[in-house]
Amino acid sequence: MSLTDRSQGAAGAPATPPPGGRRSGPTVADIVRALTAGPLPVRVRGYDGSAIGPADAGITLSIRSERGLSYLLTAPGDLGMARAYVSGDLDLEGVHPGDPYEALQVLKDVRVRPPALTEGLALARGLGWERLVPPPAPPQEALPRWKRILGGLRHSRSRxxxxxxxxxxxxxxxxxxxxxxxxxxxxxxxxxxxxxxxxxxxxxxxxxxxxxxxxxxxxxxxxxxxxxxxxxxxxxxxxxxxxxxxxxxxxxxxxxxxxxxxxxxxxxxxxxxxxxxxxxxxxxxxxxxxxxxxxxxxxxxxxxxxxxxxxxxxxxxxxxxxxxxxxxxxxxxxxxxxxxxxxxxxxxxxxxxxxxxxxxxxxxxxxxxxxxxxxxxxxxxxxxxxxxxxxxxxxxxxxxxxxxxxxxxxxxxxxxxxxxxxxxxxxxxxxxxxxxxxxxxxxxxx
Structure with missing residues (x-):
């Protein structure tokens, strides 16, 4: 699907445009549509006002900032989502943050797909390459494994x-x-x-x-x-x-x-x-x-x-x-x-x-x-x-x-x-x- 075709969301569900009409570059809804396959079981709402997924979904993922989107794009999978969620740049509306079990039950059915090469390049150009530079991780995050060697070998007493x-x-x-x-x-x-x-x-x-x-x-x-x-x-x-x-x-x-x-x-x-x-x-x-x-x-x-x-x-x-x-x-x-x-x-x-x-x-x-x-x-x-x-x-x-x-x-x-x-x-x-x-x-x- 072309990134310039914004009339339909995943599996034909309408994608809500941002307030004030069309903007240059892809919206959050465009990006979600490009990176997922099949119908979305949740509503996704972007900081730019765009939205995609069922309007009556019980769970809404609210991407609240450009930093949150960058977390999701630069660390696909559970790490990117965790960074955005922990930092407050992503909210799971419809569940309590102390027990997001129902949201995770639904999210397990989201099918993520890599975009085709031409689609991916168009997406990157539209976003701006700076958006694909990982933001600093939240302070609650431990160092990656390869950096922990400074604290000793894995399972040494000090580490x-x-x-x-x-x-x-x-x-x-x-x-x-x-x-x-x-x-x-x-x-x-x-x-x-x-x-x-x-x-x-x-x-x-x-x-x-x-x-x-x-x-x-x-x-x-x-x-x-x-x-x-x-x-x-x-x-x-x-x-x-x-x-x-x-x-x-x-x-x-x-x-x-x-x-x-x-x-x-x-x-x-x-x-x-x-x-x-x-x-x-x-x-x-x-x-x-x-x-x-x-x-x-x-x-x-x-x-x-x-x-x-x-x-x-x-x-x-x-x-x-x-x-x-x-x-x-x-x-x-x-x-x-x-x-x-x-x-x-x-x-x-x-x-x-x-x-x-x-x-x-x-x-x-x-x-x-x-x-x-x-x-x-x-x-x-x-x-x-x-x-x-x-x-x-x-x-x-x-x-x-x-x-x-x-x-x-x-x-x-x-x-x-x-x-x-x-x-x-x-x-x-x-x-x-x-x-x-x-x-x-x-x-x-x-």
Whole structure:
């Protein structure tokens, strides 16, 4: 379609011209029409007054500035959209910024197409080449991977510390509102979709405790312990002496204060440590709930070897982590997640995770996929963000709050569509003569 033919929008839908008649160069509606195929499921409105897509669409994408358009054009895909949205140059009208799930559901059906060469050149000349120079990224964006080498090699101690600081040391008060009283930033387990988030998080901790067969007097090491949810639950509910380690100083400070507030100091402790610096002694059980995503796939052998060495013979390991849906998918995350959420985060398929646990000298006894539970968990976190939006914005700023809404709603959609999964894997370090201490049937089941 010629860029000068402005009478029709995508799939014949009328494109609204800008106020005051035709302008020189393509309008925002022209550009959208040139770069999409098929009918648009949303309305797109430009800062120039042009619009395209169904007038009665429930969702409207409002491109509010030339900078927003440049973000979209110079970084196609989720990164460009994230930059425009986070900076406030793109609005998703019809949804709350704390939970843009419904907008993302619709946007997944937008079909983007590269223009033909002649059409693309005409588009570029009409826009002006300066429009195709990337604007500076929002300050919430981490450096691209190739620039992070200045902070150390990927998954070195210094670079891992910077990545954790980027995501977790945002604001404990912000996390209290989003995560709720349990301060648990991992997948909950729902007996019913009607369960509250707090009920589901307690069920998750009880499930982990059951799989590890926790009993009074046992010693637990929880690596990547976050705000100490598992540590406190194990000490309070099972009389276990629990040590948690986290690379986030803010998490460790909050967790230790919570331990003291709950009167658990004789049983529970959280230290600000890299998991690789955890005490070199053997524990009865080890839990890793949400850490595997941060260690790097190439480091799985040393990671699971480290966890094996922290277990006494017949001790149990519970590894709980997000995975790809299969073993062929790339390990590295997409641009938005890598730049705005989890720098250097990597995911493997469930087969790779289980294989690496076996190869580290542990024996896997049970595996469980909690994919649907994580979708429910993320929906609950989004509801919390919406409910406390004004407070969260006052605490971390509108841009960071928008990052979280976009990230959690998008992740919910990915879990629902089986793009990613959540697997719990239970294994033992066997003693002499392959004695595992594991019963003939799972001892946490009725």
């Amino acid at each position: 891992d510390s910077s990545a954790i600081l980027h995501h977790y040391d945002v604001s404990n008060a912000f996390y209290e509102k989003v995560l709720g009283p349990s301060m648990t930033y991992t997948c909950a387990v729902f007996r019913s979709p009607d369960d509250t988030l707090e009920q589901a998080q307690a069920t998750k901790y009880d499930l982990v405790a059951g799989k590890l067969a926790l009993r009074p007097g046992m010693r637990l090491l929880d690596v990547g312990c976050g705000w100490g949810g598992m540590v406190r639950h194990a000490a309070r509910e099972y009389g276990v002496k629990a040590l948690g380690v986290t690379l986030s100083r803010a998490q460790a400070q909050w967790a230790q204060a919570a331990i003291e507030r709950e009167g658990l100091s004789e049983l529970a402790e959280v230290r600000h440590l890299d998991y690789r610096d955890a005490p070199r002694e053997q524990f009865d059980v080890v839990s890793s709930i949400g850490l595997t995503e941060h260690v790097g796939v190439r480091n799985y052998p040393s990671y699971f070897g480290f966890l094996r060495d922290r277990l006494r013979p017949e001790g149990r390991l519970l590894n709980h982590c997000i995975t790809r849906a299969d073993n062929r998918a790339p390990h590295r995350s997409g641009a938005f997640i890598d730049r705005y959420v989890f720098p250097d985060g990597e995911l493997a398929g469930p087969g790779r995770v289980i294989g690496e646990i076996h190869d580290a000298g542990l024996e896997v006894h049970h595996e469980e996929n909690l994919r649907q539970h994580y979708a429910l968990t993320l929906a609950a976190w989004c509801r919390n963000l919406v409910r406390h939006w004004d407070f969260c914005v006052s605490e971390v700023g509108t841009a960071t709050a928008r990052v979280w809404g976009l990230y959690m709603a998008g992740s919910r959609l990915a879990f629902e569509r089986n793009g990613i999964q959540l697997h719990q894997v239970l294994a033992t370090r066997n003693g002499p003569d392959a004695v595992s201490g594991y019963p003939l049937r799972p001892d946490w089941l009725p």
